[in-house]
Amino acid sequence: MSGGFDIYVAGVGGQGIGLLSEALIRAVDYAGYVVKGCDTHGLAQRGGSVSSHIRIGAEAHSPLVSEGRADLVVALERHEAVSAGRAYLREGGTLLWLDSTWQPLAVRLGGARSAEVADVEEAASLRGGRAARVAPVAAVDPRSHNVVVLAEICALGLVPGLRLEHARSALADLLGGAALASSLALLADR
Amino acid sequence: MKDLGATLLGKEAFSEIVIGDTAVVRAMLESGVRSVTSYPGSPTPEIADAIRAIPASSRPFRFEFSVNEKVATEVAFGSALNGHLSVVFFKSVGLNVAADSFVQLPLMDIPGGMVVVLGDDPGANSSQNEQDNRHYARMSYMPLFEPASAAEAYSMFKAAAGLASRRRMAVILRLTTHVCHAKERVAFGPYAPAPFDPTPRFDPDSGNYVPLASSVFPLKRRALERLAAIASDPEALATNRLEGRGGSRRGVIVAGAAYLSLMDALEDAGPRPDVLKLGMVHPLPAGQVLEFLASHDEVKVLEELDPVLEPDIKALAYDAGLRTRIIGKRDIDERMGEYVPSKVRDILGSAWPDMFDSPRPSALPAVASPRPPQLCPGCGHRSAFYAIKKALSGDDITVADIGCHTLGSFPPYGMGRVLLSMGHSTATASGLALFNGSRKVVCFIGDSTLFHAGLPGIANAVYNAHELTLVVMENGTTAMTGHQDHPGTGKSFNGDSPRLSVRAALEGLGVANIREVDAYQQAKLIEAMRAATSEPGFKVVIARHPCMLKFTREARRRAGPAWRAKRVRVDQASCTRNLECVGRFGCPSFQVGEGGAISVNADLCIGDGSCRQTCPSGAIVEDLGGER
Numbered sequence: 154m155s156g157g158f159d160i161y162v163a164g165v166g167g168q169g170i171g172l173l174s175e176a177l178i179r180a181v182d183y184a185g186y187v188v189k190g191c192d193t194h195g196l197a198q199r200g201g202s203v204s205s206h207i208r209i210g211a212e213a214h215s216p217l218v219s220e221g222r223a224d225l226v227v228a229l230e231r232h233e234a235v236s237a238g239r240a241y242l243r244e245g246g247t248l249l250w251l252d253s254t255w256q257p258l259a260v261r262l263g264g265a266r267s268a269e270v271a272d273v274e275e276a277a278s279l280r281g282g283r284a285a286r287v288a289p290v291a292a293v294d295p296r297s298h299n300v301v302v303l304a305e306i307c308a309l310g311l312v313p314g315l316r317l318e319h320a321r322s323a324l325a326d327l328l329g330g331a332a333l334a335s336s337l338a339l340l341a342d343r
Numbered sequence: 344m345k346d347l348g349a350t351l352l353g354k355e356a357f358s359e360i361v362i363g364d365t366a367v368v369r370a371m372l373e374s375g376v377r378s379v380t381s382y383p384g385s386p387t388p389e390i391a392d393a394i395r396a397i398p399a400s401s402r403p404f405r406f407e408f409s410v411n412e413k414v415a416t417e418v419a420f421g422s423a424l425n426g427h428l429s430v431v432f433f434k435s436v437g438l439n440v441a442a443d444s445f446v447q448l449p450l451m452d453i454p455g456g457m458v459v460v461l462g463d464d465p466g467a468n469s470s471q472n473e474q475d476n477r478h479y480a481r482m483s484y485m486p487l488f489e490p491a492s493a494a495e496a497y498s499m500f501k502a503a504a505g506l507a508s509r510r511r512m513a514v515i516l517r518l519t520t521h522v523c524h525a526k527e528r529v530a531f532g533p534y535a536p537a538p539f540d541p542t543p544r545f546d547p548d549s550g551n552y553v554p555l556a557s558s559v560f561p562l563k564r565r566a567l568e569r570l571a572a573i574a575s576d577p578e579a580l581a582t583n584r585l586e587g588r589g590g591s592r593r594g595v596i597v598a599g600a601a602y603l604s605l606m607d608a609l610e611d612a613g614p615r616p617d618v619l620k621l622g623m624v625h626p627l628p629a630g631q632v633l634e635f636l637a638s639h640d641e642v643k644v645l646e647e648l649d650p651v652l653e654p655d656i657k658a659l660a661y662d663a664g665l666r667t668r669i670i671g672k673r674d675i676d677e678r679m680g681e682y683v684p685s686k687v688r689d690i691l692g693s694a695w696p697d698m699f700d701s702p703r704p705s706a707l708p709a710v711a712s713p714r715p716p717q718l719c720p721g722c723g724h725r726s727a728f729y730a731i732k733k734a735l736s737g738d739d740i741t742v743a744d745i746g747c748h749t750l751g752s753f754p755p756y757g758m759g760r761v762l763l764s765m766g767h768s769t770a771t772a773s774g775l776a777l778f779n780g781s782r783k784v785v786c787f788i789g790d791s792t793l794f795h796a797g798l799p800g801i802a803n804a805v806y807n808a809h810e811l812t813l814v815v816m817e818n819g820t821t822a823m824t825g826h827q828d829h830p831g832t833g834k835s836f837n838g839d840s841p842r843l844s845v846r847a848a849l850e851g852l853g854v855a856n857i858r859e860v861d862a863y864q865q866a867k868l869i870e871a872m873r874a875a876t877s878e879p880g881f882k883v884v885i886a887r888h889p890c891m892l893k894f895t896r897e898a899r900r901r902a903g904p905a906w907r908a909k910r911v912r913v914d915q916a917s918c919t920r921n922l923e924c925v926g927r928f929g930c931p932s933f934q935v936g937e938g939g940a941i942s943v944n945a946d947l948c949i950g951d952g953s954c955r956q957t958c959p960s961g962a963i964v965e966d967l968g969g970e971r
Contacts, residue, residue: 165714167947178526182360189492189527193468194385200931200947201716214606216492216525219684221704235711243704255944256934257712258754261925263935265712272710279707295946329344331904 157210158313159218163237164229165255166194166201169299172327173227174205176303177312179323181209184314191216200255202233209312221280225311227302230255232268238276238284247311248277248284251302253295285309293339300324300336304343317343347396358530363496363522364389366529367432367460370500372403373534374508376430377455378422379406380415382795383824384434385469386523387462391827391836399837403536408827408836411765411795412437416444416459420513423455424552426544428508432460438476440765440796446483448513449569450562452550456507458500459485460516465647466681468520471745471762473680475648480515480625484566486573487515487625488582489599490522494529499622502582509578510569517624519647521681522600574626582622583631591617593695594639596632596656598624600682601647607684608691612698616643627655636660641668643694647682670694716750720932721895721951723862723888724748724816728756729928729957730865731785731814731886734872739783740775744768744797746789747823747890748816755929759787766796773800773809783876784811790845791821791829798852804881805853812875812882816862817845818890826893845885854883862888863953895949909950910966913941918962928957 164170181188190207206218223241226248228234234250242248250273259265277284287305307317317340324336350359351369367390394406409415412433419431464470480487490499500516507514554562573579593616597605602620609615619635636642644653653671673693692699718725728751743749743759751758772786788797821827828834833842858871875882899906920939932948933941955963
C-alpha cells in the first residue's frame with residue numbers, strides 16, 4: 154500500500170472497540186501489510202469514551218493517528234461519530250458509523266444538544282468526505298455490533314486490500330467456541 | 344483462538360502482534376527472570392495479564408501483586424539479593440511510593456540483578472500528574488533505558504536485564520503509556536529455559552548492605568563509579584543509534600516514543616535533520632552526544648516532559664568549547680503533554696520555521712458533548728455518593744482518594760473535592776478538621792487503597808485524636824486497574840490466601856466507632872452518615888457493595904447460555920419527569936428523549952435496581968421482559 158492508510162476507531166466503553174481494532178490490525182496483517190496501532194483507554198469505564206488508532210504502511214511510525222489525517226474513521230455511536238469525524242477525518246476520507254446513541258451526561262442533564270444524523274453527515278462533508286451509516290441489527294446483541302461493523306468495513310472495501318477472508322482469520326486468532334462461531338456467522342451474512 | 348501463554352513460551356524464534364507490555368514478558372522469559380512483583384497501575388497491568396496467560400505450572404518465574412509499590416520493590420530486591428534476576432513494575436506515581444527503598448538500590452551490590460519497569464504517563468491519560476521519572480534516575484545514580492516501541496520494549500528489557508546481571512545492580516526500563524499499549528508485530532528470539540538454582544546466596548560479607556552514617560560514602564562512591572563506567576559500556580551504548588548521512592547541518596537528539604512522532608513529522612519536512620536516537624538516556628552517553636554536537640551547527644534536544652537531557656547536553660558543549668547552537672525547550676508548553684506527532688511537528692516548526700512548507704491538518708472545532716469518565720451502571724459508589732450527599736450540607740468538606748470512587752468528584756455528585764495521592768485522604772481530612780467546628784469533614788478510600796497506603800493515616804487519626812469521618816468504599820477488588828485481587832479479597836495472584844477483613848484491620852488500629860452498611864441501602868447509609876458525622880472523634884463508615892462490573896461479568900460467565908439479563912424500565916404513566924434519576928442519581932442508563940421523557944438504555948442497564956429507591960414517584964420498575 155503506497156502512501157499509508159490511517160484508521161481511527163471510536164466508541165463507548167462496553168461496545169467492544171478493543172476487539173474491533175485488534176481484529177482490524179490482525180486482518181490487515183493477514184492481508185500482508187505492515188501495521189501498528191494503539192488503544193487509548195485512559196479512565197474509560199463502561200460508558201466512557203474509548204478509541205483505537207490503526208496505522209498501515211511502512212511510512213507510519215507513531216502508533217497514534219494524527220488529527221485530520223485518518224483515511225477512515227469508524228465510530229460505534231452517534232456523538233462519538235461527530236467528535237471523531239471532526240477531529241480525525243482527513244480531506245476526502247470516509248466516516249463509517251453505527252447508528253446507536255448513548256447520551257453523554259451533559260445531554261441527559263439538558264445542558265447540551267443531542268447529536269443528530271445531520272451532525273454526523275456534516276462532520277464528513279466539512280472534510281469533503283462521505284459518511285456511511287450502519288443501522289443496528291435488532292436481532293444481534295449490542296455487544297456484537299463491533300463484528301457487524303467489521304463485516305461492513307470489509308464488504309464495502311473501505312480498507313484497500315482488506316477482504317472478509319482476512320477478517321475471518323483475524324477473528325479465529327482472537328475468539329474461540331461459540332463466540333467465534335457467532336462472529337463468523339455475522340461475517341457470512343455480508 | 345491463539346493461546347498467548349503457549350505463544351510466549353515458544354522455544355523457537357517467532358514473531359507475533361503484541362503490545363509493549365506483552366513484549367516485556369517474552370523478554371523476561373528469554374532473560375531468565377525468576378521473580379516478578381508489582382502493584383497494579385495503568386499503563387502496566389497488562390504485563391500481569393500476559394504473565395497470567397502463562398500457566399503457573401510452566402511459568403519459570405514467580406509473580407505477585409504486592410500490597411504497594413514499595414513492598415513490591417523490596418520483595419524484588421530481597422529475591423535479587425539471593426541471586427535471582429528480579430523485576431518490579433508499576434506506574435509512574437508508584438515510584439513515589441517506592442522511593443524510600445528505591446533510591447537506596449544503587450548503593451547495593453545485587454547479585455541477581457534487578458530491573459525496575461516504570462509505566463510513565465505523559466499526557467496524564469490515567470494518572471494524577473505526568474511526572475517525569477527520569478529525574479529519579481539522576482537522583483539515585485541509576486541507569487535508565489527508554490524504548491520507543493513494543494519491539495524496543497522487548498529488546499531494551501533484555502539490554503537492561505543483561506546490564507543488571509553483569510553489573511549486579513538495579514536498572515530502570517522506562518516505558519510510557521503509548522509504548523506499553525502500542526501494538527505491532529515483534530520479532531522475538533529463541534527461548535532456552537535455564538535450570539533453576541534456588542540456593543539462597545545472600546552473603547552479608549560480599550559487600551556492606553547496611554549504609555549508615557559514614558559507611559554510606561564507599562557505597563556512594565561505588566555507585567557513581569559504576570554509573571561512569573556504564574556511560575561507556577559498549578552493550579549499553581548499542582541501544583543508541585545515529586540516523587542520517589551526517590551531511591545535514593541540523594540534528595535532533597531524541598528518545599522514547601517522541602522518536603516515532605519525530606519520524607512522522609519528518610515525513611512532511613523538507614531537508615531532514617540527522618537524528619541521534621538514545622536508548623540509554625541515563626547516564627548520558629557523553630562521547631556519542633559530543634560527536635553529534637560537534638558535527639552539526641544546530642541541534643534540537645527533543646524530549647517529552649521535562650528538560651532532563653538538555654542541561655547536561657548544554658553543559659557538555661560548554662565544557663568542550665563547542666559553538667553548536669543547542670535548541671532546548673522554548674516555552675512551558677514544550678514541557679507539557681504527550682509528544683504526539685502533531686505536537687512534535689509544531690515544536691520543530693518553532694525551532695526551524697523553514698522546515699515545513701504547509702500548515703498541518705488539525706481538528707475541526709468540537710461540537711458534540713464530551714463523554715467524561717463516569718461510574719458504571721450499578722456501581723455501589725454511585726448509590727453511596729447519592730446517599731452521602733443527602734446526609735451532608737453543601738458547605739461540608741469531602742476528600743477523595745485514588746480509585747474508581749475518585750469519579751465521585753465529577754457532576755452530579757461533587758463528592759471528594761481534593762486529591763493528592765494513594766491513601767492520603769484520612770490524613771488530609773485530619774488537617775482539614777483542625778480548628779474547624781463548623782464544616783464537617785468526610786473522606787473516602789477504597790479497599791485496595793486502604794491496604795496500599797491508607798493504614799498509616801488511620802493509625803494517625805486514632806493516635807492523634809483527629810475528628811472526622813472516613814467512608815471506606817469497599818467493593819472487594821482493585822477495580823480501576825482491571826479487577827486485581829488485594830489482601831481483603833481472600834485471593835492472591837497465586838490462589839487462595841487469608842482474607843484480611845477491613846473491619847478487623849480498623850479495629851486492630853484502634854478505631855472504636857465503626858458502622859457497616861450495604862451501599863445500595865441508601866436510607867440506612869444516610870442515617871449512618873448523619874449519626875457518624877454528629878459524633879465526636881474518628882469515625883468510620885464501611886459502605887460495602889461488590890464491583891458490579893466484575894460481579895455481572897462473572898455471573899454472565901457462570902450462567903453461560905442460560906444468562907438472563909435484568910434491567911429496569913420507566914413507567915411512563917407514573918413518571919413525573921423530575922429528572923432525579925438523570926440529574927442527581929446520574930446513572931448513564933437513563934436517557935432523556937423529546938419533552939423530557941425518560942427511557943432506559945438496554946445496552947447499559949444491568950438491572951441492579953439501585954436507582955429504584957431514588958425515584959420520588961416510584962416510576963422505575965423492574966423490566967421482566969429483559970431477556971437477551
